[in-house]
Amino acid sequence: MSRAAVYGTGSWGTAFASVLADAGTPVTMWGRREEVVAQINDGVNRDYLPELRLPSTIRATTDPAEAASGADIVVLAVPSQTLRANLSAWGSALPASAAVVSLMKGVELGTTKRMSEVIAEVGGVETERIVIVSGPNLAREIAVKQPAASVVASSSASMAELVAAACAAPYFRPYTASDVVGTEICGAVKNVIALAVGMAEGLGMGDNSKASIITRGLAETMRLGTALGGDAVTFAGLAGVGDLIATCMSPLSRNHSFGVRLGQGMAISEVVAVTKQTAEGVKSCTSIHDLARNNGVDVPIIEQVDAMIQHDRTAPEVVAALLSRPRKAESA
Numbered sequence: 001m002s003r004a005a006v007y008g009t010g011s012w013g014t015a016f017a018s019v020l021a022d023a024g025t026p027v028t029m030w031g032r033r034e035e036v037v038a039q040i041n042d043g044v045n046r047d048y049l050p051e052l053r054l055p056s057t058i059r060a061t062t063d064p065a066e067a068a069s070g071a072d073i074v075v076l077a078v079p080s081q082t083l084r085a086n087l088s089a090w091g092s093a094l095p096a097s098a099a100v101v102s103l104m105k106g107v108e109l110g111t112t113k114r115m116s117e118v119i120a121e122v123g124g125v126e127t128e129r130i131v132i133v134s135g136p137n138l139a140r141e142i143a144v145k146q147p148a149a150s151v152v153a154s155s156s157a158s159m160a161e162l163v164a165a166a167c168a169a170p171y172f173r174p175y176t177a178s179d180v181v182g183t184e185i186c187g188a189v190k191n192v193i194a195l196a197v198g199m200a201e202g203l204g205m206g207d208n209s210k211a212s213i214i215t216r217g218l219a220e221t222m223r224l225g226t227a228l229g230g231d232a233v234t235f236a237g238l239a240g241v242g243d244l245i246a247t248c249m250s251p252l253s254r255n256h257s258f259g260v261r262l263g264q265g266m267a268i269s270e271v272v273a274v275t276k277q278t279a280e281g282v283k284s285c286t287s288i289h290d291l292a293r294n295n296g297v298d299v300p301i302i303e304q305v306d307a308m309i310q311h312d313r314t315a316p317e318v319v320a321a322l323l324s325r326p327r328k329a330e331s332a
Contacts, residue, residue: 001024001025001026002025002072002073002162002165002166003025003026003027003028003070003071003072003073004017004020004025004026004027004028004071004072004073004074004075004166005027005028005029005030005067005068005071005073005074005075005098006020006027006028006029006030006067006075006077007029007030007064007067007074007075007076007077007078007086007090008029008030008031008075008076008077008078008103009029009030009031009032009033009036009037009040009045009048009060010048010077010078010079011048011049011139011140011143012077012103012137012139013029013075013077013078013103014029014040014045014048014049014052014054014139014143015049015052015137015139015140015142015143016075016077016103016133016142016167017029017054017058017075018052018054018055018058018142018143019142019167019169019172020073020075020166020167020169021054021055021057021058022055022145022169022170022171022172023165023166023167023168023169023172025057025073025166025167026057026058027057027058027059028058028059028060028061028066028067028069028071029058029059029060029061029067030060030061030062030063030064030067030068030090031060031061031062032062033062034062036048036060037060037061037062040054040058040059040060041059041060043056048139049139049140049143051140051143051144052143052144064089064090064093065090065093067093068093068094068095068098071095071098072095072097072098072099072162073098073099073101073162073163073166074094074095074098074099074100074101075101075103075133076100076101076102076103076104076115076119077103077104078104079104079106079280079283080104080105080106080107080108080115080188080280080283080284081106081108081109081283081284083104083108083115083118083119083122084108084118084122087118087119087122087123088122091122091123091124094123094125097129098129099129099130099131099154099159099162099163100119100123100125100129100130100131101131101132101133101163102115102116102119102130102131102132102133102184103133103134105134105184105187105188105190105191105280106188106191106280106283106284106287107188107284107287107288107291108287109283109284109286109287110287111287112287112290112291112294114181114184114185114188115132115184116130116132116180116184127155127180128154128155128156128159129156129159130154130155130159130180131152131153131154131159131160131163132151132152132153132154132180132183132184132187133150133151133152133153133163133167133174134150134151134153134183134184134186134187134238134239134243135148135149135150135151135238135239135242135243136148136149136150136238136242136243136245136246136247137150137243137246138246138247138250138252138253139252140252141252142171142172145170145171146171147171147172147173148171148172148173149172149173149174149175149238149242150167150172150173150174150175150238150239151174151175151176151177151183151234151237151238151239152164152167152174152175152176152177153176153177153178153179153180153182153183153239154176154178154180155178155180157176157178160176160177160178161176164176175237175238177234177237177239179230179231179233179234181225181228181229181230182225182226182230182231182234182235182239182240183230183234183239185221185224185225185228185230186221186225186234186235186239186240186243186244187239187243188284188288189217189220189221189224189225189288189302190217190221190243190244190247190248191247191255191279191280191281191284192217192255192281192284192285192288192301192302192305192306193213193214193217193218193220193221193244193247193248193281193301193302194244194247194248194253194255194256194259194281195255195256195258195259195262195279195281195282195285195305196213196217196259196301196304196305196318197210197213197214197217197248197249197256197259198248198253198255198256198257198258198259198260198261198262198263199259199260199262199263199305199308199315199318200213200259200263200319201256201259201260201263202259202260202261202262202263202264202265202315203263203264203315203316203319210248210249213248213301214244214245214248214249216300216301217244217248217301218235218240218241218244219330220292220297220298220299220300220301220302221235221240221244222235222240223297223298223299224288224291224292224295224297224299227295227296227297228291228295254275254277254279254280255279255280255281255282257275257279258271258275258278258279258281258282259279259281261274261275262308262315263315265315268282268309281305282309285302285305285306285309285310286306286309286310288302288306289302289303289306300321300322300325301322304318304321304322305318307321
């Protein structure tokens with residue numbers, strides 16, 4: 001039997017810990033806040049998933065070394081822009097032979113590194129031990145055990161299979177893959193596209209408009225991912241179009257909901273004040289745009305979202321800029 005450590009007590013970290021436990025994998029969670037850790041040890045996480053009753057095989061601690069003790073699977077579920085600082089603080093506690101799983105969906109600001117690259121660099125983790133889990137996995141639906149599937153990607157087939165076996169719950173079906181780059185790019189970019197779709201909805205646009213953004217957003221994702229070495233097949237699968245649809249269309253998606261409010265004319269600070277959090281796409285859009293620009297990849301939707309976030313461009317101005325671009329072949 002595998003044993004897992006989950007670092008991070010937010011919505012997705014908690015939901016995935018529950019998946020692992022329901023699949024028969026005992027879990028120790030690490031959390032920074034003592035009050036959340038105490039809640040988890042009482043079988044709940046009222047701050048993030050109050051509807052979820054946690055399995056008895058989940059416990060929590062504020063001690064990073066205690067969380068890692070005996071684990072052969074380590075799951076990282078901290079905010080992507082905090083990964084470097086967190087690994088610098090407690091990365092040395094991670095077991096030397098464990099699979100290290102990233103649930104994070106972002107690109108690091110400043111370095112434009114993918115999360116697996118940060119894990120390898122700061123955590124000193126060999127690339128073959130790094131595993132990416134990504135797919136249409138809205139945490140609140142997972143928490144109530146609605147059926148879902150996901151991709152478990154690693155350059156090591158044995159590591160991917162170890163993690164897939166550990167999270168194969170009755171309601172959660174993992175598929176293994178080897179395309180780490182493509183899987184990570186899909187997970188990061190879809191958050192930015194979901195912001196754009198949300199903005200369109202906030203502006204009162206209908207399904208034609210939203211479907212157009214999703215489809216052209218997928219084209220941008222695929223251009224960037226394949227330029228970095230990703231497999232084109234990945235973008236048509238669960239980590240690609242599957243996650244993109246869920247994140248762009250569901251009111252449970254933080255990025256979608258954040259975009260809706262921006263489209264309605266709210267400032268970023270006003271949305272944060274209402275939602276009490278900043279969506280991942282807001283944090284990562286600049287680094288993703290920089291990554292695309294550094295690799296000579298045209299990403300007009302990402303570019304316009306970045307301009308709105310960083311340079312106060314309005315949602316109607318973003319729409320006008322996208323619609324006034326020169327015409328071209330769809331496949332170009």
